Amino acid sequence: MERFGPGKTHDVTNQVPPLANYNLFSSDAALAAAVDREGAAWHRDALARDGAALTTPDVLALADLANRHTPELATFNPRGERIDALEFHPAWHTLLGLLRREGLHALPFSDPQQGAMVARCAGYFLHAQLESGSLCPLTMTFASIPVLQREPALFDTLRDKLYSREHDARDVPLDQKTSMMVGMGMTEKQGGSDVRSNQTQAFAANGGGRGAAYRLVGHKWFFSAPQCDAHLVLARTGDHEGLSCFFVPRFAPDGSKNAVRIQRLKDKLGNRSNASSEVEFFDAFGLMIGDEGRGVPTIIEMANYTRLDCVIGSAGLMRAALVQAIHHTRHRSAFGKHLVDQPLMRNVLADLSLESEAATVLFMRLARTFEDTANAPEERAWRRLVTPAAKYWVCKRTLEFTGEAMEVWGGNGYVEEGPMARFYREAPVNSIWEGSGNVMCLDVLRAMEREPDAAQALLAAWRKEAHAHPALKAALERLMNALTLTPEAREASARRIAQQIVLIAQAVLLAQHAPSFVADAFIATRLGEGCGESGRVYGTLPSAFDHAVIVDRAFAG
Structure with a gap:
């Protein structure tokens, strides 16, 4: 063995080179x-x-x-x-x-x-x-x-x-800018997700109603991106029972800074590059958007888009963590061979690969349904029913996913010098923002009750695909049985119902569009008898599946 002299204790070997200079699109x-x-x-x-x-x-x-x-x-x-x-x-x-x-x-x-x-x-x-x-x-x-x-x-x-495709970072009145950003201010201290308990008041400056100017007095506990050039804000008008929506610019019409006082920035677990704040309105200028008292429906329209972005953002974290994990195992050796060549590690990577591909095909299918102009019942169901279910399930799975990928890196994954710790800290936010898990699952039940024709059209389409896959057919029957529960029991089971909806949707999409070695492994391990639709950990695929080919499809490198 070579002896090291003064100033040198060891050679650096078996460390993984940074992953860079590859194509995020063509490698997927x-x-x-x-x-x-x-x-x-x-x-x-x-x-x-x-x-x-x-x-x-x-x-x-x-x-x-x-x-x-x-x-x-x-x-x-x-x-x-x-x-x-x-x-x-x-x-x-x-x-x-x-x-x-x-x-x-x-x-x-x-x-x-x-x-x-x-x-x-x-x-x-x-x-x-x-x-x-x-x-x-x-x-x-x-x-x-x-x-x-x-x-x-x-x-x-x-x-x-x-x-505009330019980013204008200047903090100046809108008429002096080339581009703008818009934020949201909904949540108050006493309400959280229950925005109908909001207390912020809006007083008509001259007349009132849609398009009119108002003065806002109140607070917001979470005011997202306070540097935005304007925010959409919910507030009450007089004795009106409902909330109204207001366009609140960062600068007032006279060019002065609008009376939206930032109390402090939130010290968040993740999402640290972005500013989130607490604010108070001191007669802040705002214009009413939409009809008086119809602010919540106005904001729900926005939420349909933001929830889809939560799904995509979480799927992006999955993909980033997966690629880093695969890259790491192809360069790191232990016990005489590369990690990727060790059967149990390949099992973990293959299982993660299935989860990531299922999330990808799901959000892309949802993206297409947002373009449906015919408003066909099945497309409405994807948009109105599957989107909140996906927001619940994909965002929730990302927490465990990023933790597993971090473990693949070992101790190097737990330090802040690499990207894995940042991915892990980012993972919880999409489950919380734009409606927590419980809110999403209850929204799924409401969508099924309010649009039964759309729900039935979607289930009918899934039944056609299920005939070729016994495990998928059995899962669909379990879902149908769950939907016949009493209202109270159905609400108590809302998470399981939303979970089943997403897993079936992902299984159907993979069966239609993915190679059989991906679809069959996903269906068997997510919907098959005894697989456990909850409680399973990554790396428990049966040995009968070709783990290596699944990993190579995920990231050829």
Whole structure:
């Protein structure tokens, strides 16, 4: 054995090189196939270009910089004047510039054509593998557009700024900017998900009603992305029973900073590159959006889009963690051979690969249904019923998924120098934001009750596919039985029902579009008798399945 002299104790060997300079799009067979299948083949070249650009070392470094140098709030300037200014690391603004350059904040609205929503969701998925915090203001801006389009006079003044593919970081009045971002302010201290308990009041400045100016007094416990150029806010008007929605700009019409006082920034577990805040309104200027008392339905329209983005964001974390885990095992050796060549490790990687592909085909199918203009019953069911179920299940699974992928890295995965700890800290947020798990599952039950024709159309379509797969057929029968429970029992079982819906949806999609070695393994281990639809851990695939071929499909490297 070589003896080391002074200043040298060992050689560095068996450490994994950083994963960089690969193509996020072309290396993902499931995503590429779904882009073609769901109607966005015309966008392949743009996705491939972006997929390569996002993995260069300089771009990968942006994610680390934006999360290590978190936003800072300056409440006053040196003269003691209230400014409520936010300072971000330049990496944050570069990330937002990359997102806007690809049109991911507005593509289906600014460039409407068949497959535009699918194209946008595929691109969003690529960026979700890079950094999560920058997605939040982009998602809210995107979801605000269909709401603002219903206010023609206001939208005419905002259209160009909403559609712009530039990122304008300046904190100045809207009429001086080339582009804008829109945030949301819903949650108050006493209510949480129960926004109907909100106390913020809005007083008509002159007259009142849709499009009129109001003064807002109250607070928001979570005010997402306070640096946005405007927020959509819920408030009460006089004695009106319902909540109304208001467009609250960062600057008042006279050019002064609007009276939205930032009390503090939230110190969050993850999503640290993005600013979330607590605010108070001191006669803040706002314009009523939609009809008086109809604010909650207005916001629900936004939530349909933001919930889909939660699914995509979680699927992106899965994909990022999976690729890192596979890359690690192909370069790291233990006990005489590479980790990827060890049967139990291959089992874990194959199981993770199945979960990731199932999440990908699901969100891409949901993306297509958001383009349905005929409002066909089956498509309504995918959009209205499966979307909240997917938001519950995929986001929930991401917590365990990222933890398992971190374990593949061992101790190196647990330190902040690599990406795995950041992925793990990001994983819980999509389960909490835009409606917690319980809220999503109860929403699934409401959707089935309110649109029974749509639910029946979807179940009928699934039955046709289930005939060729006994385990899928049995799972569908269990779901049907669960739906016949008493209302109280059905509510108590809402999580299991939502879980069954998603697993069946994923199984159907994989049976239709994935290779048989993927579909058969997923159906057998997620829906098969004795597999346990809950409580199973990754790495428990039967040895009869070809684990290596599943891993190679997931990431050829």
